[in-house]
Amino acid sequence: MRMIAEGLLTDEIPPRLVGGRNRETGRIVFPCPESGEYEPYPLQRQGTLWSYTIQRYRPKSPPYAGPDAFHPWPVGYVELAGETIVEARLTDIAFDDIAIGMPLELTVVPLDAEAIDPVMVHAFKPAGAA
Amino acid sequence: MMGNVCIVGIGIHPFGRTDGLSGLDQGVFAVRQALADAGVEWSDVQFAYGGSDAAGNPDTMVERLGLTGVQFINVRNGCAAGGSALFSAQMAIKSGEFELGLAVGFDKHPRGAFNALPSEYNLPDWYGEAGYMITTQFFANKIMRYMHDHGISPQSLGRVAEKAFRNAVHAPHAWRREPVMLTDIMNAPMVSDPYTKFMFCSPAEGGVALLLASEKKARELGKPLVRLKAATMRTRPPGSFEVFAPSIDVERGGSATNIASAAAFDLAGIGPEDIAVAQLQDTEAGAEIMHMAENGFCRDGEQERWLAEGLTEIDGKLPVNTDGGCLACGEPIGASGLRQVYENVVQLRGDGGGRQVPGCPTTAYSHVYGAPGVSAVTILER
Numbered sequence: 001m002r003m004i005a006e007g008l009l010t011d012e013i014p015p016r017l018v019g020g021r022n023r024e025t026g027r028i029v030f031p032c033p034e035s036g037e038y039e040p041y042p043l044q045r046q047g048t049l050w051s052y053t054i055q056r057y058r059p060k061s062p063p064y065a066g067p068d069a070f071h072p073w074p075v076g077y078v079e080l081a082g083e084t085i086v087e088a089r090l091t092d093i094a095f096d097d098i099a100i101g102m103p104l105e106l107t108v109v110p111l112d113a114e115a116i117d118p119v120m121v122h123a124f125k126p127a128g129a130a
Numbered sequence: 131m132m133g134n135v136c137i138v139g140i141g142i143h144p145f146g147r148t149d150g151l152s153g154l155d156q157g158v159f160a161v162r163q164a165l166a167d168a169g170v171e172w173s174d175v176q177f178a179y180g181g182s183d184a185a186g187n188p189d190t191m192v193e194r195l196g197l198t199g200v201q202f203i204n205v206r207n208g209c210a211a212g213g214s215a216l217f218s219a220q221m222a223i224k225s226g227e228f229e230l231g232l233a234v235g236f237d238k239h240p241r242g243a244f245n246a247l248p249s250e251y252n253l254p255d256w257y258g259e260a261g262y263m264i265t266t267q268f269f270a271n272k273i274m275r276y277m278h279d280h281g282i283s284p285q286s287l288g289r290v291a292e293k294a295f296r297n298a299v300h301a302p303h304a305w306r307r308e309p310v311m312l313t314d315i316m317n318a319p320m321v322s323d324p325y326t327k328f329m330f331c332s333p334a335e336g337g338v339a340l341l342l343a344s345e346k347k348a349r350e351l352g353k354p355l356v357r358l359k360a361a362t363m364r365t366r367p368p369g370s371f372e373v374f375a376p377s378i379d380v381e382r383g384g385s386a387t388n389i390a391s392a393a394a395f396d397l398a399g400i401g402p403e404d405i406a407v408a409q410l411q412d413t414e415a416g417a418e419i420m421h422m423a424e425n426g427f428c429r430d431g432e433q434e435r436w437l438a439e440g441l442t443e444i445d446g447k448l449p450v451n452t453d454g455g456c457l458a459c460g461e462p463i464g465a466s467g468l469r470q471v472y473e474n475v476v477q478l479r480g481d482g483g484g485r486q487v488p489g490c491p492t493t494a495y496s497h498v499y500g501a502p503g504v505s506a507v508t509i510l511e512r
Contacts, residue, residue: 059261075267079380
């Protein structure tokens with residue numbers, strides 16, 4: 001599996017997102033900044049949906065590197081309690097079933113579902129979903 | 131402390147699409163109009179601050195306006211570029227260094243969404259490759275949470291857009307001057323839920339110029355005294371939620387607008403209840419709603435009633451975006467914040483025609499917000 005960038009996930013199975021923790025203030029952000037002020041900080045896998053929208057048009061390329069064929073996808077912010085609120089795609093859920101506050105867990109999805117060896121991006125799916 | 135700064139000349143090139151004219155052409159048009167309005171020559175202008183995001187360096191205008199050796203500084207501050215240029219210009223007069231100067235902004239963007247790149251915002255490339263580098267996505271996420279927290283209905287988003295197009299019918303500089311019915315706004319295709327296509331503004335073209343003078347100079351010119359009581363520009367505090375944010379703090383905080391607004395009211399020595407007309411950044415319908423509260427005009431959630439009762443209409447308690455705002459005028463980044471102030475001067479002079487706020491308003495407020503978390507506010511008084 002190829003992630004869209006190195007250093008986004010831990011090597012565990014299942015993996016966690018790698019945030020950054022400010023060495024002085026304790027503030028946690030994602031992704032981990034390339035700066036000595038932050039140390040890598042694995043984030044919890046479970047969260048709740050803080051907000052969302054549906055991306056209904058194909059983003060411009062560059063910078064978007066997804067497939068030319070476009071299907072709308074949901075994207076939101078997921079609150080990881082006590083840590084940070086992470087922007088991510090949502091997956092394995094019908095648009096109408098998305099609701100603020102719903103429990104979610106980390107997964108990865110291909111940026112191009114039809115590619116043979118797609119790059120993967122982080123996403124969240126309903127907690128407990130297959 | 132020096133005396134007041136006054137706005138003595140205003141000029142605008144109509145917003146929208148103007149094939150055959152560059153962004154700079156439109157800026158020059160606006161400057162010439164402002165010079166004529168103030169009754170001064172370009173050679174009288176002692177300094178200029180200019181904003182443009184995508185239409186070239188503003189200081190190159192001197193080739194068209196005249197090689198007078200004028201001090202001309204370029205400003206780039208996202209969508210707050212115009213407000214930042216104005217802030218800088220008034221400081222030059224406040225300091226006592228100069229008596230007459232220019233704040234100018236223009237732009238000409240390609241069609242479609244803005245072309246933001248991650249590296250310009252200190253973000254990793256993957257953020258754009260994965261499809262997150264999109265302002266509409268952020269705005270939709272922000273309003274979705276706000277509606278959830280404060281009981282704002284989609285209908286209220288529609289009312290904001292409906293009002294914008296209705297007001298713009300009377301604004302010669304506006305781009306879209308046809309009214310659109312609320313049902314058409316609500317039933318239009320979704321762009322990013324909960325926003326339909328009528329609820330977002332579009333990148334556009336246009337130019338605005340404002341001539342600023344010391345009060346002494348303004349009296350000499352014999353113009354009606356429109357005083358710039360406050361101009362502030364601020365960046366974001368911890369816990370704010372900004373454009374292009376891969377993560378946001380769990381502990382929620384204020385915004386750049388909160389800080390810029392509070393500082394402006396403090397400088398002007400008046401409060402939100404004293405403002406007669408306001409131009410608030412409305413790159414999308416929900417921004418106007420959130421900015422009503424962020425600038426102190428109402429509490430979070432009260433907008434639902436304000437809009438239902440028409441309190442932000444031209445004849446309402448606080449008219450908001452009397453020329454149709456960004457929704458109807460479009461957004462040429464460098465010019466947008468200055469258009470708001472242009473519109474406020476028109477209102478304070480009583481020149482608004484079909485969109486004139488009744489009752490001779492004497493105070494006017496403008497607010498512009500830009501990525502990645504900058505806000506600029508002005509308060510004018512006649």
